[in-house]
Amino acid sequence: MIRIRIGIAATSAGVLLAVLAGASAGCGVLPELLDSSPEYAPGAAGIGDPYFPGYGNGGYDVVGYQLDLRYDPAAEQLGGTATITATATDNLSRFNLDLAGLAVSSVSVDGTAAEHARDGNELVVTPATGLADGTEFTVAVDYGGRPQPLTSPDLGAGGFQVTGDGAIALGQPESASTWFPVNDHPLDKATFDLEIAVPDGLVALSVGVPGKTTSADGWTTWTWSEQTPLASYLTTLVIGDYRVRRSTHAGRPMVIAVAADLPVDGPAEQAMARTGEIADYLETVFGPYPVDAYGGVVVSDDRIRYALETQSRPVYGKVFFDSEPVTWVVAHELAHQWFGNSVSIQHWRDIWLNEGFATYAEWLWSEHDGGPSADEMFDREYDRIDWSKPTADPGRSGIFSQAVYKRGGLTVHALRRTIGDDAFFRLLRTWTAEQRNGNASTEEFVTVAERVSGQPLREFFDTWLYGDTAPAR
Template sequence: MTRTARPVLAGVLVAVLVVSSGGGCTGTRGDGRPADGFRPGAAGIGDPYFPTYGNGGYDVAGYHLRVRYDPATDELTGDATIEATATQDLSRFNLDLAGLTVSSVRVDGTEAAHARAEDELVVTPATGLGRGRAFSVRVRYAGKPAPITSPDLGSGGLLHTPDGAIALGQPESASTWFPVNDHPLDKATYRIEATVPAGLAALSNGVPGGSSTDAGWTTWRWAERAPMASYLVTLVIGRYRVSTGTHAGRPLVTAIAAGLPAGGPAEESLARTAEIADFLATRFGPYPFDAYGGIAVADDRIGYALETQSRPVYGPAFFATGPNLGVVAHELAHQWFGNSVSIRRWSDLWLNEGFATYAEWLWSEEDGGPSAQAIFEREYAATDWAEPALDPGRSEIFSRAVYKRGALAVHALRRTVGDETFFRILTGWTAERRNGNATTDDFVAYAERVSGKELRAFFDAWLSDATGPPVP
């Protein structure tokens, strides 16, 4: 994410999932043997910063989301199916869902009991789900999506716009528009079908599957086949100038809001998406996804850019005074750092933002601007070393330290191990951890293994030590 203001979450969509939580129930294990002692899955995945995010007891493989949205009434109707596997013997499970009215839930085709507990949908299947058992959940629901408000991270959810809606936000957005295991630890594939009034675009992640129109409504289809964290899912509905093409054998889709000038700074910037992605691939390894692109929105409430997988979304402020290739480099770098290799817990967000900020420095040097070393020297002098990049506290996950001090640590690593080893660390890391999750400890261990150097004290100094600046 690149920010010009506090993040705003957003949402509009539909889903179905499998989760866990409550009640004694007997059933069959994954191997077919009967079992008892089933128990509910946890109502949170265990993140210290966000204890209620996500759920325990299952792992999602894929979501199939089907949503119909009418901007005239702000009404959403949804039908979603999620394929998952139980990771314990489950008597019941939870789905994260903020608002919206659920009309039915079925588990493996059989009606399941369901209830609401604040922003949780609690599902009790007719029989227990044994550990290792693959199962599906189908949820049908409808209503007017409502925003979520966080006192330290901003307000968000589905943003209704004059001509559509924008579903966007970090760290929490997905639960405002579909039932979900809403934490980066449970990445999954997505198929999205969005039906909107004819004449409007409905843009999302991944490979476009075409569109079809019937009786005044158009259904747009998208598929993200690589595992994706839930906060990276987007749906943007409205009047957009959509450009489609191919690059390196993959679809490239960009969209510019009709409210932004044709041929203006946003369009000029997004037109260089493929060029910038190709440059980053020389530093980080092969581009990790099946599609490229970007979406520029005109809504001033979006005061940030977000690395929504394969197709980042950019707020209008980034292009207010001219082209901005730095923000494009930042969000595209996240396709490697944050999207393909995702964090295990939010306290490690510097692993995403530090590398994405450093990508801006690399692109500046490549594009004839200040060198990475010159930017390092400037940012080193401007840094408050009392503010940590690693484990900054819940309210500070989008702080300057996470971005800038994180990037300083990356460049300092380069100076410490040398260019050849440094870029071997980056390309090896993105290859070894592709489509997975990682922690700071994982990265430190990998960098030590590749470089042959002891680096724990180095990373402590550059990421966490509050006693003063490390020696550059």
């Protein structure tokens, strides 16, 4: 992102034989001692993130989301059904989903009606019977209402925002819960399928591979599918008047959309036209492109003064293309398809693993495209940064700070200088390959860096990521 934001419980063989003998003698102890009914308990109302304890939920792992929705811009109403396939990771008597504001009319689990209640932005679901650890189950939630963004005094607004001609659902660190029930934390990545009907004449854009578009009775249904597991904040929904260009790049669909009120063939479209070229260059550095589609969406809304790496199809605020077709922001968001999307963070304190490498991708692209070199960019930013602010574990209010972005980029280049180009670029490809479609922490990155380089690097990372004074260049 860029901002300008039944098993038998341990019973010994001897005891078991005695029990069996007793049972055969008519003692009646076998049913009691061999009762293997699991104990059920509620899933946690948070996934355990130190910065955001209420984000996500415990007790299950989502496999995929399937949304069948309709949005009426005139009434500002969103409604439909979310079908969530998940696997229990504990014996669950009930579980939570994150859902902000919208009204729920019914919930079923595996086709049977389930009790449901609201606790703030938590939807608490109690199935008719407990869900045993390891059981795959399906939840269907019928819901609707007028979605609202979530606001934070230190992180701003994110989520579903109504526009003059439609809506934009976008944001980090949370946004998905404002428009569908979700386990809203990067630790629970899942596939994502969307069908959404909007009035004829409007476009409905999202992530992944485009499917069929059909019209009936004044409504057009758009379909999108992302089968590479993604973190929930990497979903998006953009509805409105857009110029859409579809093509194929490297065997994958490319969908680029620009708000209709922005100039035809203007700076935004010129920058977007280089998406495939930039992705191809980054592939030579980071390894194979890790998602199933390409593209980008440029929105014309003054509230969106940032770009976000929504999976396969980043969303850009028009502010980046006011006068020039700048491409550094495209390089940044495309780099996130590897760093942040494919390799996602363990907790939000690890966000430099996303933003530091995406910032460094800007520098690499600049050098490749005839601009300042990575060395020159390093020297410029080194002299500007506030070294008193840590890069790793920057605090909740610091996750979008320059310490994360710029000092993160400085750390990456300093690592390159320390271990040499050969080890550095092998490290990038090793990291993205080994951690593909997973989650990772700063500690894991340090371990991999030491293994690949063959050098002790703990002191280096302590200095560059956590120190409060400028390290030697």
